[in-house]
Amino acid sequence: MQTTLLGLAIAFIIALVAALVGPYFIDWNQFRPQFEAEASRIIGAPVRVGGKLDARLLPSPSLQLRSAVVGGANDLGKVRADKLDVEFSLGALMRGEWRATELTINGLSLDLGLDPKGRIDWPASTGPFNLGSVAIDRVNLTGRIALHDAASRGTIELSDIAFSGDVRSLAGAIRGDGNFMLSGIRYPFRISSGQGRRRRGASPPRSRPTPRPRGLKRSR
16 A cells, blocks of 8 residues: 555656656647647637747646737738737636636737728637637737728728736626827727626726827828
């Protein structure tokens, strides 16, 4: 009995040391094709990682991607990120839940199409992943978003975006504060949306009134 318990203890210690030390000796980039294929299948859109790919199991599961792209070469709605770092909750993963304690995205670049009625033309996901099952305790994001209007064939770009908040569900429960540049003017904004609210709204922080955009210029 003592020999069995000792063997289990030694096996556990070896596994723990491997989880702590192993990632430093593993070149995760060699698994890039498998990661891209599986991520593409889950999300339902092409996923490419042009830069570094790194992962850790302990003390908290984490993933680091550099130069990541989601979407086809000519797809509106394609998302690019220079840097993506995500840290998951180990306890939540062991319960079968998708919860990230922190997500940082730097250099985000998102192009969205607007149909002739002014609605966002966002491609529907064909993957099996349920966005409503994902929660993020802290989100930090920087980048730009371009809106391509099909009616006018013009583009409105929100640049130098900075946003911090939390996501209770990627299906739409998001709250946080940020700011962006538009036509040389910086605008603050606040997002608070969720199932408990009648509509999705964006309003400025109380301490900083938001100026109304005037004469938006559209680049052709």
